[in-house]
Amino acid sequence: MAGSQEHPHDGAAGASEGALRMTPAVIAPGHTFESVTDKISGIVLTKRTPIGWFFGFAIAFAFLMLMNLTIGKLLLTGIGIWGNNVPVGWAFDIINFVWWIGIGHAGTLISAILLLFRQQWRTSINRFAEAMTLFAVACAAMFPLLHTGRPWLAAYWLLPYPNTMGLWPQFRSPLIWDVFAVTTYFTVSLLFWFTGLVPDMATLRDRAQSRAGRVIFGVLSLGWRGSARHWHRYEMAYLLLAGISTPLVLSVHSVVSFDFAVSVLPGWHSTIFPPYFVAGAIYSGFAMVMTLAIPLRKFYGLEDFITMRHIHNMTKIMLVTGMIVAYGYANEAFFAWYSANPYEGYMMSNRMTGPYGTLYWSLIAINAAMIQLFWFRRVRNNIGLLFVLSLLVNVGMWLERFIIIVTSLHRDFLPSSWDMYAPTRWDFAMFTGTIGLFLSLFFLFIRFLPAIAIFEMRTIVPQAKLQPEHHG
Amino acid sequence: MAQVEPSSTLYGLMAEFDTPTALVAAAERARLEGYRNMDAYSPVPIEELNEALGLRRTRLPMLVLAGGILGGLGGYGLEYWSQAIAYPMNVGGRPYHSWPHFIPVTFETTVLGAALCAFVGMWMLNKLPMPYHPVFNVPAFARASRDRFFLCIETADPRFDRHATAKFLESLHPVGVSEVAP
Numbered sequence: 037m038a039g040s041q042e043h044p045h046d047g048a049a050g051a052s053e054g055a056l057r058m059t060p061a062v063i064a065p066g067h068t069f070e071s072v073t074d075k076i077s078g079i080v081l082t083k084r085t086p087i088g089w090f091f092g093f094a095i096a097f098a099f100l101m102l103m104n105l106t107i108g109k110l111l112l113t114g115i116g117i118w119g120n121n122v123p124v125g126w127a128f129d130i131i132n133f134v135w136w137i138g139i140g141h142a143g144t145l146i147s148a149i150l151l152l153f154r155q156q157w158r159t160s161i162n163r164f165a166e167a168m169t170l171f172a173v174a175c176a177a178m179f180p181l182l183h184t185g186r187p188w189l190a191a192y193w194l195l196p197y198p199n200t201m202g203l204w205p206q207f208r209s210p211l212i213w214d215v216f217a218v219t220t221y222f223t224v225s226l227l228f229w230f231t232g233l234v235p236d237m238a239t240l241r242d243r244a245q246s247r248a249g250r251v252i253f254g255v256l257s258l259g260w261r262g263s264a265r266h267w268h269r270y271e272m273a274y275l276l277l278a279g280i281s282t283p284l285v286l287s288v289h290s291v292v293s294f295d296f297a298v299s300v301l302p303g304w305h306s307t308i309f310p311p312y313f314v315a316g317a318i319y320s321g322f323a324m325v326m327t328l329a330i331p332l333r334k335f336y337g338l339e340d341f342i343t344m345r346h347i348h349n350m351t352k353i354m355l356v357t358g359m360i361v362a363y364g365y366a367n368e369a370f371f372a373w374y375s376a377n378p379y380e381g382y383m384m385s386n387r388m389t390g391p392y393g394t395l396y397w398s399l400i401a402i403n404a405a406m407i408q409l410f411w412f413r414r415v416r417n418n419i420g421l422l423f424v425l426s427l428l429v430n431v432g433m434w435l436e437r438f439i440i441i442v443t444s445l446h447r448d449f450l451p452s453s454w455d456m457y458a459p460t461r462w463d464f465a466m467f468t469g470t471i472g473l474f475l476s477l478f479f480l481f482i483r484f485l486p487a488i489a490i491f492e493m494r495t496i497v498p499q500a501k502l503q504p505e506h507h508g
Numbered sequence: 509m510a511q512v513e514p515s516s517t518l519y520g521l522m523a524e525f526d527t528p529t530a531l532v533a534a535a536e537r538a539r540l541e542g543y544r545n546m547d548a549y550s551p552v553p554i555e556e557l558n559e560a561l562g563l564r565r566t567r568l569p570m571l572v573l574a575g576g577i578l579g580g581l582g583g584y585g586l587e588y589w590s591q592a593i594a595y596p597m598n599v600g601g602r603p604y605h606s607w608p609h610f611i612p613v614t615f616e617t618t619v620l621g622a623a624l625c626a627f628v629g630m631w632m633l634n635k636l637p638m639p640y641h642p643v644f645n646v647p648a649f650a651r652a653s654r655d656r657f658f659l660c661i662e663t664a665d666p667r668f669d670r671h672a673t674a675k676f677l678e679s680l681h682p683v684g685v686s687e688v689a690p
Contacts, residue, residue, distance in 0.1 A: 068655070069551060069552075069654060069655035070654065070655045073551075073653075073654045073655065196586055196590060202594065202595055203595060204590035204591065204594060204595050205590075206597075206599065207587045207590065207591055207609060207610060207613060208591070208599050208600075208602060208606060208609040210612075212613070213612040213613055213616075216583075216612070216613045216616040216617065217612065217616050220616040220617070220619055220620045220623075223620060223623070223624075224619065224620065224623040227623055227624070227626075227627040228623075231627060231630070235551075235653070238653045239551070239653040239654060241653070242650040242651075242652075242653045242654065243650075243653075243654070254639075258631065258636045258637035258638075259636055259637050259638040259639050259640070259641060260636065260653075261549055261641055261643055261644070261649075261652065262549045262550050262551055262652045262653060263547050263548070263549055263634075264535075264547060264548040264549070264550065264554070264557040264558070264561055264563065265547060265561075265563060265634070266634045266636070267550070267553040267554070267557075268553075268557075268558050268563050268566060269566045269568055269630050269633050269634055270553065270630060270634070271553050271555075272566050272568050272569065272630070273568060273626045273627070273629070273630035276568065276569065276572050276622075276626045277623060277626050277627070280572075280576075280619055280622050280623050280626065281619075281623075283615075283619070284616075284619045287612070287615060287616070287619075291612055291616075294612070491551065491552060491553075494551055494552045495552045495553070499527070499528075500528060500552050502528055502529045502532060502554075502556060503527070503529040
């Protein structure tokens with residue numbers, strides 16, 4: 037990786053589809069401080085919003101309105117509009133929560149872990165991946181909050197504050213751990229994201245044509261002037277935030293998995309859960325980054341910055357984490373048999389051959405079988421196919437959460453309490469509504485904020501290297 | 509008097525360079541000349557400037573450590589106090605001070621405390637937000653956030669002399685030298 041950074045022109049041929057054997061560079065050759073600054077800030081500062089943006093935003097916004105309608109209905113009627121029943125006491129509300137939180141994980145992995153590993157290819161995808169994290173966590177938070185039925189009362193169940201009843205949250209419950217993990221995760225991601233944005237806000241402030249632009253970006257830039265003293269502390273803070281976020285990102289999905297693993301239900305009570313959930317989160321998160329990156333680079337002409345190198349690396353990470361997830365499935369099946377526990381054994385045979393068996397085999401087909409396609413360079417070079425596969429990965433990961441949650445609950449220890457679960461149209465309205473919220477926020481983000489970190493892109497152009505003969 | 513008066517209406521003198529290499533070389537020369545009250549401005553972080561300008565290590569890591577420790581103690585303290593003292597409740601026969609259950613939240617508050625300190629501490633040490641600063645008075649400085657590199661020697665420096673310093677900056681082969689109004 038460092039090798040190709042030394043010789044950025046080596047990747048020139050690799051950027052074209054023809055030279056399959058070469059490793060493409062992290063940035064196309066020929067770029068300078070001026071060209072990366074102008075290209076990325078131009079997307080934000082242009083007065084002409086692409087017509088396709090309006091088209092995409094309109095669709096996303098329509099689904100956002102569907103979400104608002106659903107929330108209105110829910111608050112007026114109660115959570116009875118959902119398909120939840122006894123024994124399936126939580127279904128879409130926790131499936132979608134875990135799904136969205138998982139998607140968020142790629143953003144922090146890219147911004148923090150890849151920074152610590154000095155992976156240069158993180159530079160052009162970290163900004164929008166971090167934005168994706170924030171929006172995904174916001175979507176995730178909707179579900180448990182609304183599941184309380186009266187979200188304005190949620191603070192008193194969830195947050196430790198002195199109230200007139202002298203009651204405190206139950207700190208022995210994983211659900212409270214979850215509250216702390218998710219709010220910390222959101223806060224730290226937001227701080228990290230905003231810190232990264234400040235120098236770019238200064239660039240936009242200095243380049244904005246309109247007075248409104250200068251004022252808004254001026255306020256957001258905090259008066260950043262690129263002083264060497266500031267950069268010195270800034271780089272230190274950025275590194276420290278990355279170091280702090282690295283264990284955090286691994287902890288968040290571990291804590292989410294405790295929601296299940298700490299219970300005594302067959303199919304949930306398993307020590308494989310934390311690593312298996314974290315791998316699944318990164319797997320689905322990279323799939324979402326890919327889903328967003330492919331249209332973004334195409335419609336905004338960012339192929340020079342989000343190169344085939346990024347696409348290849350993301351595919352490889354999906355392959356690795358997907359295989360860990362597949363190992364998790366195998367492990368669950370093995371221990372259901374090896375434990376010789378009749379309840380565990382029944383849980384597994386019910387998953388495979390019970391009423392939800394089709395969904396189980398669909399998720400195996402996607403998360404264990406389909407991802408083997410990523411071994412092939414021909415597949416990794418096929419952008420259209422990768423887009424479809426990345427969407428399917430997220431379908432697969434959604435099915436995984438559905439199977440884990442519903443099949444474990446609907447066959448209780450007592451056959452008398454067995455029941456089937458089916459989502460209602462309000463469940464689907466809420467789920468698609470949060471996709472609308474996510475995409476609406478993302479459309480606004482790419483229109484009004486730089487989707488690629490401008491100052492970090494400047495650090496990887498050849499100009500940024502000091503010339504040794506003049507130095508000193 | 510004639511020499512003091514003009515420099516009191518000046519923040520400093522600023523030289524503009526078009527490469528990071530030229531800026532680092534200029535900063536090193538200025539430091540060798542004995543200038544101390546100066547700052548460099550660049551669109552990208554340049555590690556070599558820390559040494560060229562003689563910047564000391566930042567105290568930020570200690571602040572972050574302190575924030576993490578406070579966050580962790582605060583989180584654990586909150587759990588211990590609320591579960592064992594304020595409202596002791598028997599949950600599944602577990603002890604009131606069931607410390608293994610308190611670890612996940614303690615971990616999260618440690619991270620939160622450290623991250624908040626990193627964020628707030630960095631901006632505070634940098635004295636930002638600062639809406640006004642004299643360097644913005646130089647029209648060419650708009651390119652400091654794009655592709656140009658600046659070295660500003662401030663009038664506060666004991667060795668600053670309007671003419672001698674301007675002459676020195678000119679000798680560094682800059683794109684231009686400008687006076688910075690306060």
